[in-house]
Amino acid sequence: MQTTTQIFDYAKWNGQLAELSKKYQTASPYAHIVLENFLNPEILDDCINEFNKLNETDGWINYTHYNEKKRGLNKLDVLPEAIKSTINELNSPEFLQFLSTLTGINNLQKDDFLEGGGIHQSGKGGFLNIHADFTVHPHHRNWQRRVNVLVYLNKDWEEAWGGKLELWDKKMKACEVKVLPVFNRCVIFNTDADSFHGHPEPMTCPPDRFRRSIALYYYSIEDKPFRRATYYQARPGEGSKKIMVKIDNALVAAYTEIKGRLGANDKIISKILRFFSGKKK
Numbered sequence: 001m002q003t004t005t006q007i008f009d010y011a012k013w014n015g016q017l018a019e020l021s022k023k024y025q026t027a028s029p030y031a032h033i034v035l036e037n038f039l040n041p042e043i044l045d046d047c048i049n050e051f052n053k054l055n056e057t058d059g060w061i062n063y064t065h066y067n068e069k070k071r072g073l074n075k076l077d078v079l080p081e082a083i084k085s086t087i088n089e090l091n092s093p094e095f096l097q098f099l100s101t102l103t104g105i106n107n108l109q110k111d112d113f114l115e116g117g118g119i120h121q122s123g124k125g126g127f128l129n130i131h132a133d134f135t136v137h138p139h140h141r142n143w144q145r146r147v148n149v150l151v152y153l154n155k156d157w158e159e160a161w162g163g164k165l166e167l168w169d170k171k172m173k174a175c176e177v178k179v180l181p182v183f184n185r186c187v188i189f190n191t192d193a194d195s196f197h198g199h200p201e202p203m204t205c206p207p208d209r210f211r212r213s214i215a216l217y218y219y220s221i222e223d224k225p226f227r228r229a230t231y232y233q234a235r236p237g238e239g240s241k242k243i244m245v246k247i248d249n250a251l252v253a254a255y256t257e258i259k260g261r262l263g264a265n266d267k268i269i270s271k272i273l274r275f276f277s278g279k280k281k
Contacts, residue, residue: 007043007089013098021102024188029169029176029196031103032189038151039086041184046082048153051119051212054080066248067129067232069202072215074118083119083214090149090216099218103190105146109219113139117215122163122199124207129245130168130198131232133191133217134256136225144225145191147218152181154212161205168196172233181211191217193226196233229256 013020024033054060059075076084089095091110100108111117115137122128137143150165157163159180165187167177179187181199189195203211229252234241 005040005043007040007086008038008095008098009040010094010098017098017101021104024102025104029167030190030192030194032167032177032187033102034179035186035188037184038186039184043082043086044151044153044184047086047214048155048212050080050082051121051153054119065251066244067131067252069126070120070122070128072116072118072120074114074116076112076114076118079119086151086214087114087118087216090151090214096218099147099149099188102188103147105190105220107220108146109143109221111137111143111217111219113137115139115217117217120211120213120215122203122211123209124205125202126163126211127200127202128198129200129232130166130172130196130235131230132193132196132228134228134230135191135193136227137219138256140219141227142221142223142225143219144222145217146220148187148189148191149216149218150187151214152185152187152212153183153214154181154210155183157182157209157211158205161209162201162203163199163205163211165199166197168233168235170194170196172196173236181213193228193231200235229253 020033025031027033054073059073059078061072061074063070063072073079076087079087091112096108096110100106116134133145133148135145137145157180163181165179165181166175167189168175179185189197205211229249232245232249234245
């Protein structure tokens with residue numbers, strides 16, 4: 001890959017910003033937008049090739065507990081060139097300005113820790129229950145989480161396999177938007193206390209296919225940020241799951257507090273969550 005290759009076409013996207021910003025900020029069930037052909041497809045092809053070689057890389061975190069089953073890697077120093085370059089572009093001052101204009105949120109901050117983000121992978125049976133994200137960065141206690149950017153890397157993804165990102169209304173009564181995670185599709189959305197989303201149905205893709213994404217989160221600096229851990233919700237009709245969801249929420253909240261105060265390792269805590277949730281690898 002040539003390091004001078006343009007990853008994000010600023011001329012193209014900045015030329016549409018007035019229209020895109022209005023669409024974003026008036027979207028339902030909360031501020032969001034779905035953008036096609038978001039990045040240079042050749043760069044994302046390189047990202048996919050690198051992804052294929054990362055399966056045995058140290059640093060993968062197994063997020064496997066009652067409310068989710070996926071893997072994540074958020075260590076910039078072990079990520080290969082194309083993936084790292086893409087993340088660095090999406091954390092650049094130019095992209096942050098694009099994002100601030102799109103969302104109407106000034107002075108967005110990148111996260112060099114890639115806390116909870118980086119790259120994600122889910123295989124057959126993978127899922128992520130409906131939730132609202134953690135609201136404050138565990139290592140920057142005045143950083144309020146504001147925006148998610150998800151870029152999907154899945155070529156020839158079949159709808160029957162599932163894995164659609166679901167955006168639910170703020171009262172958790174109904175899913176309003178479903179987004180198939182296909183190649184070079186980007187979803188950007190506000191991460192408020194009631195921005196409920198996920199892909200809750202276990203996927204049925206073949207064992208050798210994976211739902212992959214680059215996931216980046218952005219923050220604003222606040223004097224008194226609203227503080228809460230990731231908050232999972234049972235869907236309507238899932239009354240039998242509410243108790244386990246509640247227990248898992250308590251475990252996640254305890255983990256988030258320990259992590260923020262003591263700098264606990266994600267890999268260690270994920271093993272504890274998996275043990276108490278009765279989940280296997």
